[in-house]
Amino acid sequence: MAGTAWRSAVSQVVGALKKESLQPRTFTRGIHTVTLIPGDGIGPEISTAVMKIFEVAKAPIQWEERNVTAIQGPGGKWMIPPDAKESMDRNKIGLKGPLKTPIAAGHPSMNLLLRKTFDLYANVRPCASIEGYQTPYTDVNLVTIRENTEGEYSGIEHVIVDGVVQSIKLITEQASQRIAEYAFEYAKNNQRASVTAVHKANIMRMSDGLFLRTCREAAEKHKDVKFNEMYLDTVCLNMVQDPSQFDVLVMPNLYGDILSDLCAGLIGGLGVTPSGNIGANGVAIFESVHGTAPDIAGKDMANPTALLLSAVMMLRHMGLHGHAQKIETACFDVIRDKKALTKDLGGNSKCSEFTDAICQRVRELV
Amino acid sequence: MSTRAPTLFGPTNVPALSSRSCRSACVFLSSLHTVTLIPGDGIGPELAKHVCELFRFCCVPVDFEVVDVDSSMASEDDIDDAIMAIRRNGVALKGNIETNHNLPPSYKSRNNLLRTTLDLYANVMHCQSLPGVRTRHRKIDIMIVRENTEGEYSSLEHENVPGVVECLKIITKTKSLRIADYAFQTARAKGRRLVTAVHKANIMKLGDGLFLECCKEVASGYPEISFESMIVDNTTMQLVSRPQQFDVMVMPNLYGNVVSNVCAGLVGGPGLVPGANYGENYAVFETGTRNTGKSIANSNTANPTAMLLASCLLLDHLKLHDYASMIRRAVLSTLTETKLHTADLGGQGSTSEVLQRVMNAVQSTGPRTLSM
Numbered sequence: 001m002a003g004t005a006w007r008s009a010v011s012q013v014v015g016a017l018k019k020e021s022l023q024p025r026t027f028t029r030g031i032h033t034v035t036l037i038p039g040d041g042i043g044p045e046i047s048t049a050v051m052k053i054f055e056v057a058k059a060p061i062q063w064e065e066r067n068v069t070a071i072q073g074p075g076g077k078w079m080i081p082p083d084a085k086e087s088m089d090r091n092k093i094g095l096k097g098p099l100k101t102p103i104a105a106g107h108p109s110m111n112l113l114l115r116k117t118f119d120l121y122a123n124v125r126p127c128a129s130i131e132g133y134q135t136p137y138t139d140v141n142l143v144t145i146r147e148n149t150e151g152e153y154s155g156i157e158h159v160i161v162d163g164v165v166q167s168i169k170l171i172t173e174q175a176s177q178r179i180a181e182y183a184f185e186y187a188k189n190n191q192r193a194s195v196t197a198v199h200k201a202n203i204m205r206m207s208d209g210l211f212l213r214t215c216r217e218a219a220e221k222h223k224d225v226k227f228n229e230m231y232l233d234t235v236c237l238n239m240v241q242d243p244s245q246f247d248v249l250v251m252p253n254l255y256g257d258i259l260s261d262l263c264a265g266l267i268g269g270l271g272v273t274p275s276g277n278i279g280a281n282g283v284a285i286f287e288s289v290h291g292t293a294p295d296i297a298g299k300d301m302a303n304p305t306a307l308l309l310s311a312v313m314m315l316r317h318m319g320l321h322g323h324a325q326k327i328e329t330a331c332f333d334v335i336r337d338k339k340a341l342t343k344d345l346g347g348n349s350k351c352s353e354f355t356d357a358i359c360q361r362v363r364e365l366v
Numbered sequence: 367m368s369t370r371a372p373t374l375f376g377p378t379n380v381p382a383l384s385s386r387s388c389r390s391a392c393v394f395l396s397s398l399h400t401v402t403l404i405p406g407d408g409i410g411p412e413l414a415k416h417v418c419e420l421f422r423f424c425c426v427p428v429d430f431e432v433v434d435v436d437s438s439m440a441s442e443d444d445i446d447d448a449i450m451a452i453r454r455n456g457v458a459l460k461g462n463i464e465t466n467h468n469l470p471p472s473y474k475s476r477n478n479l480l481r482t483t484l485d486l487y488a489n490v491m492h493c494q495s496l497p498g499v500r501t502r503h504r505k506i507d508i509m510i511v512r513e514n515t516e517g518e519y520s521s522l523e524h525e526n527v528p529g530v531v532e533c534l535k536i537i538t539k540t541k542s543l544r545i546a547d548y549a550f551q552t553a554r555a556k557g558r559r560l561v562t563a564v565h566k567a568n569i570m571k572l573g574d575g576l577f578l579e580c581c582k583e584v585a586s587g588y589p590e591i592s593f594e595s596m597i598v599d600n601t602t603m604q605l606v607s608r609p610q611q612f613d614v615m616v617m618p619n620l621y622g623n624v625v626s627n628v629c630a631g632l633v634g635g636p637g638l639v640p641g642a643n644y645g646e647n648y649a650v651f652e653t654g655t656r657n658t659g660k661s662i663a664n665s666n667t668a669n670p671t672a673m674l675l676a677s678c679l680l681l682d683h684l685k686l687h688d689y690a691s692m693i694r695r696a697v698l699s700t701l702t703e704t705k706l707h708t709a710d711l712g713g714q715g716s717t718s719e720v721l722q723r724v725m726n727a728v729q730s731t732g733p734r735t736l737s738m
Contacts, residue, residue, distance in 0.1 A: 135607070136502035152535070157572040163539035167573035169518070173529035200620075201467035202475055206523035207533035209467065233627040237655055240606055240631035254566075257599050258624055265603030 032318060035087045036063040039097025041292025042302035047097050049304035049355040050311050053330075056359040059315065059323040064091060068099065068110055080113055088118060093318060094285040095311055098292045115148060120277035120285060121175065122182045123148045123256065126313065127263040130272055132336030133345060137266040139244040144263055145186060146256020147179040148277065153253045171207040171252060173214060180218035182278060183250035187225045190316075194226035195219070198235050198251035198259065211252055235259065239266070264289075271344050274309035276317065284317055286310040300350040303342040305331065308358075330361035399684050402451040402458035403430040407437055408658030410461020412666075413673040416721050417459065420674065423725050426681065426689050431455060435476055437464045445476045449483050458650045459680055461673075462658045474521060477656065482515050484650070486643035487541065488548045489514040489622060491654040493629035493639055498702030499711060501634050508629050509558065509614045511549040512622025514643055516541050519619045537573040537618065542580035548644075549581075549616035550588045561585065563595040564617035564625060577618055602628055630655045637669025637710040638701075640676035642683075649683050651676040662709070666716045669708040671697055674724065696727035 038047035054061055066084040073079045088094050101109040114120065123146040129138050156168040183195050197215040201208040212229060219227035230238075232255050238245060239259075243266055249259060264273040270290040277285045288306035296302055308331055315324035334340060340357035341347025349357075403418075405411040414432075421428055433451045435444040445463075452458045463476040480486075489512040495504050522534040546563075553561050563581040567574040578595055585593035596604070598621045604611065605628050615625060630639045641654035653672040662668055674697045681690035700706060700723045707713025708720065 137606070153569050155569075157570065159572060163576075165537045165572045165576050167535040167537070167570050169533040169535060171531045171533070199467075200518075200623075202465040203478060203519050203521070204523065204533050205467060205469075205471040205473075205521075206525060207531045209471075210529075210531050212467075233623050233655065234657075236602075236624050236627040237631045237636060240628055241635055254620075257566075258602055258621075261599035262602040262606060262628070265606040269603065269607065 031060045031062050032093065032320075033062045033064055033091045034314070035084070035091045035094040036065045037068055037084070037094060037096040037099075038065065039292065040100040041098060041294045041297040043097030043099075043292060045298070045300065045351055046288070046302050046304035046307045047095075049351060050095070050308050052355055053308065053327060053358050053362060054311070057323055057327050057330075057362045059320065059327070061315075063095075068114065070108075070110060070113060078108060078113060080110075080117055085117060088283060088285070089281075092282045092284065093314060094283075095307070095314055096285055096287040097307060098288060098290055100292045100294075114285065115277070118277075118279040118283045118285065119149070119281075120279040120283070121147065121149050121178055122278040123260065124186065124276045124278065124313075125260045125263065125273060125289075127260075127267050127273060129267050130332060130335060132332065132338065133268050133272060135266060135268050137243055140263065140266050142243065142246040142263060143186070143190075143192065143248045144256060144260040145179065145183045145248060145250045146260055147175060147250075147252050148256075149253075150175050151253030153257075169204075169207055169252075169254075171210050173210060176211045176214035176252075177218070179250060180215045183215075183248060184218050184222040184225050187248045188222065192225070192248045194228065194247045196235075196246065196249050197227070197229045198232050198249055198255050199229060200232050200255075202231065208252070215250060232259075236262070239263070270306065271303050272305045272309070274306060274313045276310065276313050284314070286314040286317070300352055301343055302351045303344050304351060304355060305335070305345075326362060326365050327358075330358045330365055333361050334358050398427050398429050399457075399686075400429045400431055400455045401680065401684075402448065402455045403432045404435055404448050404458060404460040404463070405432065406435065406461025406658070407464040408462065408660040408663045409668040410463075410658070412664065412717065413653075413668060413670055414459070414461055416670050416717065417673060417677045420693065420721065420724065420728075421677070424689060424693065424728055426686065428681075428684070428686075430459075435463050437466070437476060440473060442474075442476075442479065445479050449480060452480075452484060452648055452650065456648055457680065457683060458648075459673075459677060460650055460652045462652065462656045464658050464660070471521075471523060478519055478521065480650070481643060482519075484645055484648045485515060486645040486648060486650055487513065487515050487544055488644045489626075490552070490642045490644065491626045491629070491639060493626075493633045493654075495633055496638060496698065496701055498698075498704060499634040499638065501632060503609050503632055506609045506629070506633055508609065508612045509552065509556070510622065510626045510629060511545065511552060511614065511616045512626060513541060513545040513616075513618050514622075515619075517619030535570075535573060535620075537576050539576060539580060542577045542618075543584060546581040546584035546616055549614055550584055550591060553591050553614045554588060558591070558614045560592045560594065560613040561588075562601075562612060562615045563593070564598050564601050564615055564621045565595060566598050566621070567595075568597060574618070581616060598624070601625065605629065605632065627655055635669075635710050636672065637708060638671050638675075640672050640679055642676070642679050649680075651680045651683070666718055667709050668717050669710050670717050670720055671701060692728060692731065693724070695731070696724045699727050700724050 038044040066087050068080045068084050099110040126143045129140045150170045152169045154170040158166050199208040275289045312324045312328045334357045340349040340353050405414040433448045465475040491510045493508045495506045516536050518535045520536045525531045565574040565578050567578045636655040636657045639654035643650045678690045678694040706715040708715050
C-alpha cells in the first residue's frame, strides 16, 4: 500500500476529484478523466510529481485515483478491486506506477491480473535516445510492439517424466492478427515509416510461421507502411551495432520481452523508458516499468521521468499532442541542463527539485 | 627442415572447390588429419576456399574432405552424407546452410539437424574486444556456453485446432546438468572466476526452473568459481550498458541465440567472432553468429576473420597448437590495419586483400611456407 507521507499532501485534491467522479460522466469541455494507480514504493511520490507537472501545463486531465491490491472474489478467484475495474472501464485510459509482487502471497502478479482483466494485448515501448542523458548509443529512435497475452508466456508447463519438462508456446491466428493490425495502425498514427516483424521461423516453422503470415497479411492491407521481416538473432546483432536502422518492431511475447528491455538499455534503462499497454474495448494503461525501489521510497529521491514520459505517451494516445510536446520538451530540457538531476541520472537533486525544474520550464514554454 | 627464402605468394590460382580433396602440397609430417569441410551457402564457399588456401600456404597437415549440402533439395540425403563424413572424421569446419522458412515444417533446418544428430551439445563462443576494432564498449571478455540441442529448438510443433499452434520447449535434467558441467569445467580450465546462468524462471517456472536448479547443483561442485543467475531481459539490458561485468555465461538454446548475437555485435559484428560446437565425440567449427551473408556473397567483401579464427579453433582441437597460434597471430595483427577493414567494420577492404596480408604476416614470422 502507498506510504502515508504523500497521502496528507494530496488527500484534499483526491477528495475533490472523488466527489466529482460520483456524478455521471459528462464531457466537461474536453476534460478527460484518467484512472491513476499510484502503485507501491516510489509510486505515490512519482505520481504526485506527474500530477503537479500536468497541472502547471494546464493539461485537461482529471485524475481518479484507485488502488489495485488483489482481492479474492466469490469462488476464490483473485481479481482487482471492483471500483478500480469500474473506473478503468469507464475512463478507458489509465496511468500506473510500479506495483510490487509479493512472494508467496498466494495470488498471481498484479501486472498479470491487470493484463488479464483488461485484455491488454499490446505492450508498446517507444525508445528514443535522450539528449543530455548520455549512453554509448545516441541515435536510437524505435518502437517495440510486443504481443502480451500468449506465446511463451502462456504459463502452460508439464513435467512429462521426472527430469523432462515441456513448456508450451502458444501462437494463435487471432492474437497475431490483432497485434499485427495494431502495429500498422500505430505506425500510421505516429508517422512511422516501416514495421519489422521479428521471428525465428527458420526454427519454429509453424508457430513463428503463423505469426509471420498474419503480419504479411496485415502489411498487404497497409501498403503505405513499409514492411520487412528479420530473424531475432539478426535484430539483436544489428541492434547493438546500429540501432538507427530500426523503426517499429512487432513480435511475439518472449522476443518482445527481451528486445524491449534491450532497447531500454540502449537509451539508459527502465528509469527513463515509457511504456503503454493497449487492451480490448479501447482500454489503454500507460505505466513506468521500473521497480518499486523500496529502499528510496518516501525519501524524495525517486526519478519520475519514466512515469512522466509514459503520461506523455498517454496524452499523445488521447490526441493531446500540444500538451504532450510541451511537457516532454520541458522534461528533456531539464535533463539536458543537468542542473537538477536526481541521483540515478547522475545528479544530487531531490525528486521535488527535479519536478519543480520541469514545472518552471513548462511555464517558460507556454 | 630447410627454410626457403621468403617469396610472395602470387595471385591465387586455386582450383575451384569440388568434392575432390584439396591436398596440401608440402606435408613433411607423417600424421595428416582429415577434416570434413561443408562450404554451405552465401559467403560460405568463398570463405572455405580461403581457409584451404591459407592452410596450404602454411603447410598445415590437414586434408579437407569437402561435402556439399544443397539446401534447395527437399531430401535430407545431402545432410545425411555430411553427418556420416563427420562421424568418420570426427571434426568439421562448416559454413551456414540456408533455411527457407517459407517451406513447410517437414523441411527441417539442416544446421539444426546436424547439431542434434551428432549431439553437439555445447555451443561455445568467446567474445572479446579485439585490438584495431572500434566499438562502443571496451574490455569485453565473455565466454558464452549455450545448450545446443534442446530447448526451443526441439522442432516439436502441432496445430490441433486451425489457427492455434503449440510449440514445445523441452528442458531435461540430463542435458541441463551436462551443459552446466561443461560451462564450469571450461571456466575452471581457463581460470575464469564467475559463471552466470541466464534464464526466465520467474515465468517458465518448471522449464527454466529445472535448468537453474541443475546449474546450482553443478556450481556446488566448483567452490572456487562464483555462480550467479540473471533473468534474460535484464541480461540484455546489462550487456548493452556494462558488458564487462560478465565472465562465463551458460544458458538454454534460445537465450543463447540472443545473448551470443548481442555479444558478437558488441565486439564488432558477425565477421569477427568464431564459434565452436562440441559433443562427446565430435566437434564442428563455424562462424559464431552463423550467418549466410547471402547479400554479400561473391563480392569479395566478406570479412574472413571469423572463419579464419574458427579454423584456428579447429587446429587447437586437433592439437596443432603451433599452427593455430601462428595463424591466429597473423589474423589479429591484420585486424589492426584499419585501412584493410572490410565493409562490416566500416572500411572498404576486400576479402582477398585481408587474406594476402594474413599470409604476409605468417611469412614474416619465418616459418616454412609454400612458394610459387
